[in-house]
Amino acid sequence: MSFxxxxxxxxxxxxxxxxxxxxxxxxxxxxxxGGKDSMALLWLLRERIKRIPIEYRITAAHVDPxxxxxxxxxxxxxxxxxxxxxxxxxxxxxxxxxGPENRENPCFLCSRLRRKLLFELAAELGCSRIAFGHxxxxxxxxxxxxxxxxxxxxxxxxxxxxxxxxxxxxxxLYLVDEDLLRRYAQSLAWPEIDLGCxxxxxxxxxxP
Numbered sequence: 001m002s003f004x005x006x007x008x009x010x011x012x013x014x015x016x017x018x019x020x021x022x023x024x025x026x027x028x029x030x031x032x033x034g035g036k037d038s039m040a041l042l043w044l045l046r047e048r049i050k051r052i053p054i055e056y057r058i059t060a061a062h063v064d065p066x067x068x069x070x071x072x073x074x075x076x077x078x079x080x081x082x083x084x085x086x087x088x089x090x091x092x093x094x095x096x097x098x099g100p101e102n103r104e105n106p107c108f109l110c111s112r113l114r115r116k117l118l119f120e121l122a123a124e125l126g127c128s129r130i131a132f133g134h135x136x137x138x139x140x141x142x143x144x145x146x147x148x149x150x151x152x153x154x155x156x157x158x159x160x161x162x163x164x165x166x167x168x169x170x171x172x173l174y175l176v177d178e179d180l181l182r183r184y185a186q187s188l189a190w191p192e193i194d195l196g197c198x199x200x201x202x203x204x205x206x207x208p
Contacts, residue, residue, distance in 0.1 A: 034193025065094030069196025
């Protein structure tokens with residue numbers, strides 16, 4: 001096992017253990033955009049099941065934003081080939097968020113609408129936890145954005161309860177540097193999933 005894989009497993013396990021992110025019997029919905037961060041998270045959470053004394057289930061969830069790049073088809077192929085339980089949601093939220101009435105901040109609306117779909121899917125499947133692939137660099141960037149543009153000293157939390165505790169967002173990669181994830185993804189030669197987003201990068205790395 002390479003140093004990169006060992007370090008990723010160590011940091012992810014430490015984050016989950018320190019914050020009791022996953023409990024025995026949990027069904028975790030893993031948000032998978034197709035970027036290296038969320039795909040690494042999905043891979044690590046499944047691998048971890050074999051090494052720990054508790055049992056939990058994971059279901060991968062991908063939202064196709066509807067830009068015409070068929071990320072739904074690409075993700076179905078990848079997840080099926082690797083034996084994951086998954087749900088793929090096709091939507092029109094991308095074009096809707098990029099409509100003429102919302103030109104100033106399409107990414108915010110797109111993220112909000114994708115998250116709403118994930119919340120609804122979690123309720124449908126009985127998942128009390130949703131795992132997002134935010135890493136340490138994301139948390140640091142969010143902190144400075146909030147300081148300079150939001151006039152608040154805050155960032156994303158490793159564990160965040162919503163709806164009076166009925167749903168919990170977890171971020172098991174919050175201790176992990178982005179470069180480590182990049183090297184891990186390169187070593188496994190994952191395909192790039194094209195979302196077709198006109199304002200973002202080819203592959204959407206951070207989750208909403």
